[in-house]
Amino acid sequence: MAPQWTGEYTRNRGEPNLSKGLARYMEKYWFGGIPVDWEGVCIQNGCVSSMEGLVHLLSNPGDTVIVPGPCYSVFVVDWWVRCQTRLEAAHTSVETNFEPTLESLEDAYNRAVAGGSRVKAIALIQPNNPTGRMLSKRCLEMCLKWAYEKGIHIISDEIYAISIFEGNQMISMAGIWHELLDQKKDDAHMMHFLKNYCHITGGLAKDFGLSGFRIGICYTYNEEVRAAFSRIFGYLL
Numbered sequence: 001m002a003p004q005w006t007g008e009y010t011r012n013r014g015e016p017n018l019s020k021g022l023a024r025y026m027e028k029y030w031f032g033g034i035p036v037d038w039e040g041v042c043i044q045n046g047c048v049s050s051m052e053g054l055v056h057l058l059s060n061p062g063d064t065v066i067v068p069g070p071c072y073s074v075f076v077v078d079w080w081v082r083c084q085t086r087l088e089a090a091h092t093s094v095e096t097n098f099e100p101t102l103e104s105l106e107d108a109y110n111r112a113v114a115g116g117s118r119v120k121a122i123a124l125i126q127p128n129n130p131t132g133r134m135l136s137k138r139c140l141e142m143c144l145k146w147a148y149e150k151g152i153h154i155i156s157d158e159i160y161a162i163s164i165f166e167g168n169q170m171i172s173m174a175g176i177w178h179e180l181l182d183q184k185k186d187d188a189h190m191m192h193f194l195k196n197y198c199h200i201t202g203g204l205a206k207d208f209g210l211s212g213f214r215i216g217i218c219y220t221y222n223e224e225v226r227a228a229f230s231r232i233f234g235y236l237l
């Protein structure tokens, strides 16, 4: 075995000690005590790369990912340039408390389909850039149920998870996701969805002010996505 100082290649989806450390941080400060399987903590060079990686894996050119809008505008360009994946906004406003409604999701879905595109995922960003909005439990449950019914993936970008004002609490999608993993053990179809179609992203750029370190996270139970982060994107780290 080569001595450690040779700087040999490490685990391709992130150095194990880093993934383990991040898993502990996620459990304690981000997921509110939910145990995190460090093997599922896939590291990329920034959250934008984690998101782009997921979009690349989950969609084909011409497909659509729905995002509640207004949203972080870089995703529009980012997903298009390499993946040719479209971003369709589910409109939100002051009236809806900047939360997507079932109608806005259906509208976005129908617009994409009318344009000849297949919808592959919904991506939530919370706390949101630019509105700062954190989603209610009811809204998160609605989005997850909607993704399940449509048979599409759900991604929750929670890169601002702990950058919140005192007295507030962000409800991570991890909570709802794991609640269902506990409750729906007998529902094989739902379990398949929860184990394969749900992914959370984040990183150190915002909460730690470490944007230059380029540490992005994708947390998933999907074995194919984990493997792809090792095999397809490993050398981008």
Ligand SMILES: Cc1ncc(COP(=O)(O)O)c(C=O)c1O
Pocket (backbone or CB within 6 Å): 045, 046, 047, 048, 049, 072, 125, 129, 157, 159, 202, 203, 204, 205, 211, 214, 215, 216
């Ligand atoms: C919602 C959201 N995700 C991701 C990023 C970028 O994260 P990173 O610097 O880790 O690539 C930003 C940056 O502004 C953002 O607003």
